[in-house]
Amino acid sequence: MRFGFLMYPGYEELDMIGPWEIATMWKTYAAGPECVTVAQSRDPMRCAKGLLTAADYTYEDAGKLDYLLVPGGFAAFEEMKNEQTIAFIRACATEAKAVLSVCSGTFILLAAGLLEGVEATTNWKVIDKLREAGVTVIEERYVRDGRIWSSGGVSAGIDMTLALVAHEAGAEAAWITQYQAEYLPEGKLYGSLTTWQGAPAYARRLRQED
Amino acid sequence: MRFGFLMYPGYEELDMIGPWEIATMWKTYAAGPECVTVAQSRDPMRCAKGLLTAADYTYEDAGKLDYLLVPGGFAAFEEMKNEQTIAFIRACATEAKAVLSVCSGTFILLAAGLLEGVEATTNWKVIDKLREAGVTVIEERYVRDGRIWSSGGVSAGIDMTLALVAHEAGAEAAWITQYQAEYLPEGKLYGSLTTWQGAPAYARRLRQED
Numbered sequence: 001m002r003f004g005f006l007m008y009p010g011y012e013e014l015d016m017i018g019p020w021e022i023a024t025m026w027k028t029y030a031a032g033p034e035c036v037t038v039a040q041s042r043d044p045m046r047c048a049k050g051l052l053t054a055a056d057y058t059y060e061d062a063g064k065l066d067y068l069l070v071p072g073g074f075a076a077f078e079e080m081k082n083e084q085t086i087a088f089i090r091a092c093a094t095e096a097k098a099v100l101s102v103c104s105g106t107f108i109l110l111a112a113g114l115l116e117g118v119e120a121t122t123n124w125k126v127i128d129k130l131r132e133a134g135v136t137v138i139e140e141r142y143v144r145d146g147r148i149w150s151s152g153g154v155s156a157g158i159d160m161t162l163a164l165v166a167h168e169a170g171a172e173a174a175w176i177t178q179y180q181a182e183y184l185p186e187g188k189l190y191g192s193l194t195t196w197q198g199a200p201a202y203a204r205r206l207r208q209e210d
Numbered sequence: 211m212r213f214g215f216l217m218y219p220g221y222e223e224l225d226m227i228g229p230w231e232i233a234t235m236w237k238t239y240a241a242g243p244e245c246v247t248v249a250q251s252r253d254p255m256r257c258a259k260g261l262l263t264a265a266d267y268t269y270e271d272a273g274k275l276d277y278l279l280v281p282g283g284f285a286a287f288e289e290m291k292n293e294q295t296i297a298f299i300r301a302c303a304t305e306a307k308a309v310l311s312v313c314s315g316t317f318i319l320l321a322a323g324l325l326e327g328v329e330a331t332t333n334w335k336v337i338d339k340l341r342e343a344g345v346t347v348i349e350e351r352y353v354r355d356g357r358i359w360s361s362g363g364v365s366a367g368i369d370m371t372l373a374l375v376a377h378e379a380g381a382e383a384a385w386i387t388q389y390q391a392e393y394l395p396e397g398k399l400y401g402s403l404t405t406w407q408g409a410p411a412y413a414r415r416l417r418q419e420d
Contacts, residue, residue: 012231013227013230013231013234014227014228014230014231014391017223017224017227017228017261018224018227018228020223020224020259020261021222021223021224021259021364021365024223024259024260025259025364028259035259035260037261037262044254044264049230049231049234049235049238049245050234050245050266051227051230051247051263052247052263052264052265052266053261053262053263053264054254054262054263054264055262056260056262103392123392124389124392141394141396152392153391153392154231154235154390154391154392154393155231155368155391155392155393155394155395156392158365158395159395159396159398162398162400166400171400171401172400172401174400174401175399175400175401175402175405175406176401177400178399178400178401179334179401179406179409179413180364181224181363181364181365182313182333182334182362182363182364182365182366183364183365183395184351184365184399184412184413184416185365185368185369185393185395185397186351186369187395187397188369188372189385189388189394190372190376190381190382190384190385190387190388191381191382191384191385191386191388191389192385195385196385196389199389202394203389203394206394
């Protein structure tokens with residue numbers, strides 16, 4: 001089994017590398033799939049915040065992928081127009097057990113035609129934009145609808161990927177992955193939800209539980 | 211102000227890139243310091259789980275850093291013997307407002323002589339090893355002792371960096387950073403703490419609150 005992580009110029013660092021760390025912990029400690037990075041080219045590319053990374057596979061030689069994760073970032077709105085990227089994602093999706101998006105990566109799945117009749121989510125800043133595009137948006141930290149998984153912004157992909165591990169390999173595999181990544185977040189809120197214009201529904205629930 | 215993020219062959223991806231994302235959000239949305247990657251060489255290097263990254267600055271041209279973050283990974287136990295890395299960290303530490311370590315990166319700070327009389331923490335797997343080295347270990351998700359910050363394994367650096375933002379720039383800056391990164395983790399535990407041999411004290415407290 002193989003898990004592909006898409007890179008494109010300007011992808012948001014943590015969108016991809018949070019899930020990457022969870023999936024590679026799954027691989028290492030709980031027999032998860034091999035994890036590979038894929039991009040249109042192997043040339044080094046800058047992420048949204050300037051980190052320099054490079055992929056190991058291209059669209060031509062990536063081979064069969066059982067899982068594919070598509071990160072977001074402002075650049076996702078450009079990348080969704082890249083016909084080669086869209087063709088690659090479409091081809092993967094025909095056989096993959098799951099296709100996942102983080103943040104505005106959901107718009108790339110939209111452009112690939114993978115969201116027809118599918119419930120999904122995205123970064124809170126562009127939830128209305130996704131709704132306007134005709135998608136049924138569920139304002140949760142992550143959403144699974146059949147083989148399509150999508151998450152909120154940036155760090156939400158970590159929670160989604162851990163849920164994927166539990167779904168595909170069971171709670172024990174997810175628990176092993178969780179403590180190997182020491183993913184026991186503090187859960188501290190540094191401010192009030194009332195000051196966050198556009199907070200998604202799952203975040204507004206946190207406030208009620210304070 | 212400038213915030214340096216150390217890279218070395220085999221550093222653990224999320225140890226560095228979790229804090230990087232938080233700090234670059236701080237920079238972008240709340241006037242935080244410029245963030246730069248630093249390594250012994252600009253050559254691309256493999257991380258612990260195989261991601262290919264490259265630094266923008268070397269020890270020679272990094273310039274003055276107000277903050278320095280040192281990631282961990284199994285390779286930290288090799289890197290702590292690298293005299294050039296140790297000399298670089300020591301030189302930074304004389305002027306920096308804060309030096310931070312994630313995971314086994316704490317052992318690199320130890321080798322640089324920064325933990326004398328300092329309370330610190332590290333990845334749960336090597337807490338005993340840090341204690342045996344004479345360090346006063348505090349089993350929290352992250353620990354600040356003066357200018358030295360240290361955190362537990364892998365994902366714990368995210369919480370630590372957000373706490374750094376609050377400490378250096380106030381709760382409002384931390385809150386803006388938090389919601390820009392949508393860092394509102396689900397907080398779900400996929401298993402029982404009783405099955406986790408070596409769980410640190412802060413994790414065992416989570417169990418009591420279940």
